[in-house]
Amino acid sequence: MKILVCISNVPDTTTKIKFSEGDSSIDTTGVQWVINPWDELSLTRALELKDDPSSGIKSVTVAHVGPVSSEPTIRKALAIGADDAIRVNAGAADAYFVAAQLAELVKKEQFDIIMCGIESSDHNGSEVGAMIAEFLNIPSVSAVSGITPENGIPVITREIDGGREKVTVPAPFVIIVQKGIAKEPRIASMRGIMTARTKPIKVVEPVAGESLTQIISLEKPAPRSACKFIDADNPAQLIELLKNEAKVI
């Protein structure tokens, strides 16, 4: 079985966001780009599965839809341990466009398990994973916190209201992962970094695809009002304010 891990390239969360071009995109100067944190965790889990012979996983490929400037992020994924990588040479217009491209890859290269993160930390869409599945008319499981082979079949744990459940779906399928999928992201070893230099990044041209949404502008959140401090000797006053001023209790 072959795993495809879809990775998006995002500014590190601690980056101070600034805008450019009439506030329709972010100013990328000085931005530290990283693998979307969820995708780093799904890659980690994919590699753990490959390390486990009972999983039947033979290879782990990463895919990214984006321009050549995202290649350092793809290299990081190779250094962490992905076998190979595919980059679809197109700007990520919107989730619908990106998912159409990734679905095409899955069709062509016959991946069995497709892993996506719950959301990209840039546009917080939470869309691409389930969209890929619908383009391919295959099952998707969301809110996945675990995947473990049992008797050769991948058993998926997902979060549900009030708890969790274990489910199976026939391959090929998409899982949309969240907390729990792996403990800590695997980090690249020195050897990984060396071998990553020689691993292939296959570049493919996009298939025709549309975008259905467009970001027209970005803005900073309104500054929060200054904190009102309540005397530690009179905590009851906080409750009074929450009830009568904020009206939230």
Next chain:
Amino acid sequence: MSVLVFTENWDGKFKKLTYELVSWASEVAKMINGTVTALSIGSVAEGELEKLGNYGAGKVLTVETPALNTLDSQAYAALLSEVVLKEKASVVILSNNNMGKAVAPRLSVRLKAGICSGVSKLPLSTDPFTVYKRAYSGNAFSRVVIKSDIKIVTLAQNSFGIIENPVNVTVEKANVAVDNSLVHTQVKDVEKQSGKILLTDADIVVSGGRGMKSPDNWTPLLELAEALGAATACSRPVSDEGWRPHEEHTGQTGKIISPNLYLAVGISGATQHLAGVSASKYIVAVNTDKDAPIFEAAQYGIVGDAMKILPQLAEAVKHIK
């Protein structure tokens, strides 16, 4: 033209988010001169369906079939798309929670309808259909145009509020077939607690960080939560240490929540923590360090020792209830 609401229930009662979705839908219906239809899947308690009329739903469609007892997002999306087409809905609204995230993107592809997730206001304009949403984990907001004829939106919880707007409501069975062959999800094992307050749906969340010092110190926090009818949460180190269950971890790598009130006790307010809670309407902090970054995100704060403050807060809550 109609606005279709995908409702959710828990323990036989509509979740509060459902009323918020219906409220949003009825305001949008006014903007487009349309009506509001709510879809209810599964069984709910007597009298529940009619309640949707209090918030502006003129029509409630029900579907009850064992095929939908398991969440299979493929089957759900197929069913929903049939309802959208039958109802000639031009806007579909779901919650931006696990359920919405599982179903809405599939519906988008199925209907070739653009989607915007985590919207926090009414549309800024209906032509072009422009919505406003949180981006960069709360460090920015974006205005997004949905270009397709049918628009799908998921609403960030507690971002809009509930507005009463009573209308006459009719309840009908949705005349749609559920395609069993699309249900591929097989459940092998379920661990589920009913009757508890779901963290992601809670109005009030009381959360503890490393400043709580020890897993044995949680009783006063739990007592305050109980007095407030709140769900409980924690910072990542707390769940990593096993002081509290993993389900409670909020933040960039945990749950993303937006309650009306988030009470952070002994939490420093790291960027990664705030990424999960900054959409809360009010953040209140209790911390011994007056310079803790959490106070920059908070509207109310107490500089003091959690162990001393918590019991007094619980006491004060009991007084006003």
